[in-house]
Amino acid sequence: MCLGVPGKVLSLSSDGLSALVDFFGVKRELRLDIVDEPVKPGDYVLNHVGFAIRRIPPSEVEETLALFDQILKEAGSEDLMAEDVRGEIASGKERDRA
Amino acid sequence: MPSPAEELKFRDPDKARALTEALEREVEAIGRSPVAVMHVCGSHEQAIARFGLRASFPRKLDVIMGPGCPVCVTDTPEVDEAVALAAQGARVCTYGDMLRLPGTSKSLADAQADGGKVEVVYSVSQAVDLARQRPAEQVVFFASGFETTAVATAATLLAGVPENFSVLSSHKYVPAAMDVVSEMKETNIEGFIAAGHAATITGWGIFEPFARRTGTPVVVAGFEPLDVLAAVVELVRLIRLKRPEVMNCYPRCVTKEGNRAALAKLWQVFDVVGGNWRGIARVPRGNLELKPEWDRVNARHRFRIDTAAVGGAEKNLLADQCICGSIMSGLAKPDQCKLFGKECRPESPVGACMVSSEGACKIWHVYGGHPDLKEVA
Numbered sequence: 339m340c341l342g343v344p345g346k347v348l349s350l351s352s353d354g355l356s357a358l359v360d361f362f363g364v365k366r367e368l369r370l371d372i373v374d375e376p377v378k379p380g381d382y383v384l385n386h387v388g389f390a391i392r393r394i395p396p397s398e399v400e401e402t403l404a405l406f407d408q409i410l411k412e413a414g415s416e417d418l419m420a421e422d423v424r425g426e427i428a429s430g431k432e433r434d435r436a
Numbered sequence: 437m438p439s440p441a442e443e444l445k446f447r448d449p450d451k452a453r454a455l456t457e458a459l460e461r462e463v464e465a466i467g468r469s470p471v472a473v474m475h476v477c478g479s480h481e482q483a484i485a486r487f488g489l490r491a492s493f494p495r496k497l498d499v500i501m502g503p504g505c506p507v508c509v510t511d512t513p514e515v516d517e518a519v520a521l522a523a524q525g526a527r528v529c530t531y532g533d534m535l536r537l538p539g540t541s542k543s544l545a546d547a548q549a550d551g552g553k554v555e556v557v558y559s560v561s562q563a564v565d566l567a568r569q570r571p572a573e574q575v576v577f578f579a580s581g582f583e584t585t586a587v588a589t590a591a592t593l594l595a596g597v598p599e600n601f602s603v604l605s606s607h608k609y610v611p612a613a614m615d616v617v618s619e620m621k622e623t624n625i626e627g628f629i630a631a632g633h634a635a636t637i638t639g640w641g642i643f644e645p646f647a648r649r650t651g652t653p654v655v656v657a658g659f660e661p662l663d664v665l666a667a668v669v670e671l672v673r674l675i676r677l678k679r680p681e682v683m684n685c686y687p688r689c690v691t692k693e694g695n696r697a698a699l700a701k702l703w704q705v706f707d708v709v710g711g712n713w714r715g716i717a718r719v720p721r722g723n724l725e726l727k728p729e730w731d732r733v734n735a736r737h738r739f740r741i742d743t744a745a746v747g748g749a750e751k752n753l754l755a756d757q758c759i760c761g762s763i764m765s766g767l768a769k770p771d772q773c774k775l776f777g778k779e780c781r782p783e784s785p786v787g788a789c790m791v792s793s794e795g796a797c798k799i800w801h802v803y804g805g806h807p808d809l810k811e812v813a
Contacts, residue, residue: 355595
């Protein structure tokens with residue numbers, strides 16, 4: 339539950355309080371209330387329970403994505419890490435309901 | 437498809453081999469057995485078990501999962517409060533893992549089966565949305581999780597919530613539990629691996645007073661198999677050198693100060709208070725409760741919660757044999773429990789550690805009983 343999931347910022351809301359973020363092909367709205375630094379489209383952020391908790395420095399994006407990529411790609415039906423990652427992705431708001 | 441363990445070696449075999457050899461040398465140099473270290477994060481146990489990391493650990497090294505699962509340490513009376521609120525007609529929203537956590541006589545899943553309004557959400561924001569959609573109902577968010585998760589609850593309250601929304605806080609504060617475990621003489625933990633993403637919020641500096649006071653080194657670790665392995669090597673080296681310091685092995689995500697914006701919001705909303713952690717102990721400063729100025733959104737103040745109506749059932753003989761408390765204190769391993777994999781399974785959990793995807797028993801069960809390749813090979 340504390341694993342979080344990284345995603346790429348696609349756009350910011352007009353009030354700047356939320357962002358549309360792509361998580362391995364799934365697009366969700368994230369709140370930006372507690373992110374540590376300002377974010378802009380193209381940045382990667384770490385999502386935990388629907389909130390961006392950290393902007394991932396560009397030099398560290400690739401290494402961060404590798405683990406999650408691997409977990410989601412090779413996960414069986416009952417893989418706990420994949421289950422937690424999918425739960426974190428589902429924590430964002432679906433755009434049409436945003 | 438290679439097994440996860442093969443995959444680990446495949447990703448960077450030279451680095452993995454070098455780390456494994458370094459670990460062997462460091463443990464040998466200490467000259468004691470076992471050298472016991474503890475991590476306090478369910479995601480670390482998942483990584484260790486999933487990627488077969490215990491096979492890379494020397495026999496003389498014991499890497500134990502401590503109280504690193506917020507769901508598992510949520511105490512029975514807290515579940516009773518949520519079950520009582522559902523019985524009293526509130527719509528209770530909570531993270532999925534909380535659903536099957538046993539209360540005195542009922543879980544929230546039981547409350548749901550009884551016709552109670554219980555909803556699984558992935559974010560506190562989804563609970564707030566439900567409250568907005570149903571203004572005639574009382575919507576209570578049964579909030580679990582460590583500080584990483586509590587900051588989201590805090591930010592949500594600070595952003596403003598509808599009148600019919602309130603919070604039943606079961607948020608826990610990890611550093612306090614490390615204090616308690618390090619004081620248990622019988623566990624003899626010589627070093628701690630701190631959870632990477634909790635430290636993203638709090639910063640690694642928060643562990644410095646702990647390391648000095650207890651003489652126990654702390655290493656902050658990420659979740660890549662090689663991250664975990666590298667952190668264990670550093671931790672054992674600090675133990676050998678008798679240097680009670682804090683080392684940040686996860687600089688990709690963790691700074692000394694942490695996320696200041698998030699911490700400011702956390703402490704605007706929450707106080708640390710003493711509380712019982714299921715099966716472990718009373719943990720001074722272990723619970724995060726809403727500050728008095730937030731009483732109006734605190735379910736414990738808004739409602740008269742009648743836990744007597746949902747508790748006090750006949751004695752549960754199975755639960756008496758459960759050793760979750762000893763497991764979370766590092767005194768026993770999941771497969772030393774006689775219920776493990778028999779009466780206690782993920783689909784019918786007896787103890788809290790078999791409920792959550794971050795519970796040690798569920799992790800060991802899913803990844804094959806005793807996830808140590810040396811022993812199963």
